[in-house]
Amino acid sequence: MGKNNSRMLMRFSALAMVLTAAMMVEEAKSVRLCNLETNDLERCRPAVTGNNPPPPVNGCCVVLRAANLPCLCKFKSSLTAYGIDPAKAKALLPKCGIRNVIAPPGC
Incomplete structure (x- = not known):
């Protein structure tokens, strides 16, 4: 035994x-990218995936406020490979109180 x-x-x-x-x-x-650590984006994953995602948690909004959002726009085409809907990702901004972001054309 x-x-x-x-x-x-x-x-x-x-x-x-x-x-x-x-x-x-x-x-x-x-990886450090656009003023954030890519692992930190996991805080936002629930709010940008699925058919009826919940509102973003405060930690997600903190990450987005620190990010260089126009820089992140360059990686928009890669989002779907990670199961992230770009339209839902863009919709997080007003939900987090982020306004007046000047996005590049086509973003």
Whole structure:
């Protein structure tokens, strides 16, 4: 019985190390882009995906207020690859109280 417990503990420890390493790698994938960390955009994901998304949370609005929004417009065509509806993303601005953003043509 003790041998099985030791084996289970070893497996659990190995799993914990793998999960910790995976989380650290995921954190490292964040890129600084248009005045924000790309991982921070995850705060807005619920508000820009699905058929009936909820309103943005305060953390999402904080991220958007810090971002260089005209710069983000350059990446508009990439949004759908991440399951983000560009029209819903644009609709976040007034929901977060962000007005008077001068967007490039076609944004």
